[in-house]
Amino acid sequence: MGREPRSILMLGGSRQQVVAIEAAKRLGYRTVLCDYLPDNPGQYHADVFYQESTTDRELMLRIAEREGVSGVLAYASDPAALTCAYVAERLGLPTNPLAAVEVLSEKHLFRRHLHEQGFPCPRSTSVPASSSAADVARAAEGMNLPVVLKPTDSSGSKGVSVLESLGSVALEGALEAARGFSRNGILELEEYISYGFPRVVGGDVFVVDGRVTFWGLMSCLRDEELGGLVPVGEIYPSGLSREQDTAVREQVQALVSSLGIRFGEFNVEVIVGPDGVPYFLELGARAGGNMIPVQLSDISGIDLVEANVRCAMGDASLDVSFDASDAVIATYVLHARTDGVYRGTRLDPLIERHVYREVTYVEPGQSVERFDGANKAIGILFLRFDTEEQMHDLLARANELIVPIVETA
Template sequence: MCLNLPQMQSRLLLISPGQSYRLAPYLKAAERLGVSLTIVSDSRYSLTREVADGIQGDFTEPSALLDAIIAQAQTTPFSGVVASDDSTVELAARIATRLGLPTNSIASATLSHRKDLARRQLQAAGLPVPEHWQLDLAREIAPQLQGLPYPVVLKPVSLSASRGVIRANDPDEAAQACRTIARIIAPLSNPIERQTLLIECYLPGQEVALEGLLQQGVFTPLALFDKPDPLTGPYFEETYYITPSRLPDAIQQRIRQTVADACRIYGLHQGPVHAELRIDGNQVWILEIASRTIGGECSRSLDAVLARPLEEYVLAAAMGNPLPVERRSGASGVLMIPIPRAGVLRRINGVQEIRTLPHITDIRISMESGQVVETLPEASSYLGFIYSTADTPQAAEQALRNAHRALDITIDPLLNS
């Protein structure tokens, strides 16, 4: 049941894990728009208290958290709710529904977070999805891997950023992948997400990512990114994102329409959309539709092609005052600096040189010397990000490749204990 609240003011709720790297872009966007943010975090050690009002609570036990939010809303009304990460989209939908604010339904938010449920929904509606199966880690594994049309891709049903996504060419590789993914998802709180894997036929082709916004069910594309490096496995580490896309116009239109159709099938009608797709010839396959933005650091690559930062569009739309989308000419790109090997990061040389290279606008290193780093499929973060702008996508991509070659990364092996 919705609550009757006083007249809305320009204050938004941002639901975010305490250490999310998407926090900073949203805080900056709110400051530029003159919007007050209250951040709902799951961590007592969140840094957000230093820069914004905050409410801390247990995301896995939302009842007490909801009570605290509703109590604050009686004296400080909210005009919208935004989820920063996949892990918070369902909670954000529950909070907004309880407050009577515009939101996606809880069911549609769940679909955007759970790959297994989304596959079933899209297939029932007739949209192209890879042939797929569910695997139950609580049952004997080997029989569930027999008879599959290898190669296949195994993945968790709820993680993102290619974490735990593994290609297997035969049952033995698939069994090893199951053991690896089981270790990765063991800490998850949801028992279904902790014991369920999705298995899909491996799809050849090029991957792309589409960023967009939904407002009252209308999908507005913001940017289509090419991923020029082949993603063939066994792991699927994302590196280069380049926009605008160099795909034929007809394929780009099909991508946009497919994502809009998928959002409608999910029941999504409000907020940001980040879609991942594979293109094989003229066939467009949906890999993922998430109801959140591209990662906070990656979103900075859009600054060169949009008149405003991405997060400003999201916050304004959440308040019911969407900003007109204005685009700039030219191209931009971002390199998510891959971790070449697991171990202890000692140094990254070449950063100052890279800042002087043509078309490079910035480089940001996310990890510190002495930090233990992991590679995929376990890794959940990157060494950092390099950004470029140029007149053409080809030049933006080449600038990033030149910058990557200029990096000298030293990682020492971990000592066995």
């Protein structure tokens, strides 16, 4: 009689998380999926499915015990990362310290850690989500404008506002936006960081035994017509100078060490200031969204999705060492600028010949919403270019070369 396969608890079955479920099954693990949404696609790939909230720590712990899992993975999920660390820590399974994951998962704790550990950091303060516009204006006294107001426990730039002034109308709008994405009722107010390098440095890194062994630094594409806050893709190579790249790497490793992080993939967002100093926007305690691990796997030849699964199961046999590549690869998130009905995407031949993979989330005839977060993506294009110059030239015209057709009412 054959030996029973080991089980892994997968927290989240969204369309971007299906790749992790498939990787776990490919490795021979029995997959136990939890997701509160009844229409999540992951349930059709997993061996066992529970329609339950992944933020309910005690329930996830009971399910993990009932199913006898040997590992827990919250792939590309901020809310579930805390649950993952809690359950794994309680059961003595592979995990990073829960305290470290808590710091990385809530922006006010993250900013406090940066200040206490001496990392470059803008002036900031926390305010209750119930604050009035006048309360926020008082909290901002002494800060240089513009300031940023954001929820402390959301991702993908959801609920973030940049305020050029502290007028009551602007503050009320920013408060409403931030409250809509705040689960813990705490908002962060901080000075805006000016750019020395023109784009946010993004991408993922992978840690093994406390050291970053995989450097997947890229830079973020933004749609200025949507305010320039929400990422709409990543480009590789990043475009950083050697000095800037070295400075970012030093800060990332120092932060990893200061938190006692042991292993796994982490999403990075950094602004390099006019002084060449890197300022952290975040270090996410999970793999990046918008299929960043798949993009970096294409670039490096290392299957990062598989690496995440293996690490969660205590398997460190896969070599996850990567420093640089000659590849010139970008992703572009198909997105709508207005609510309506999606009718397809028009690709100019200039850009179409560079598309080597397309992932579609929305079919023609389905409704779409104005893009203000990764959950509203229509799909993702993977593009390969001959030169960096060609990539930058074409992507600078992405809005005219890549046109999702949305029919408004």
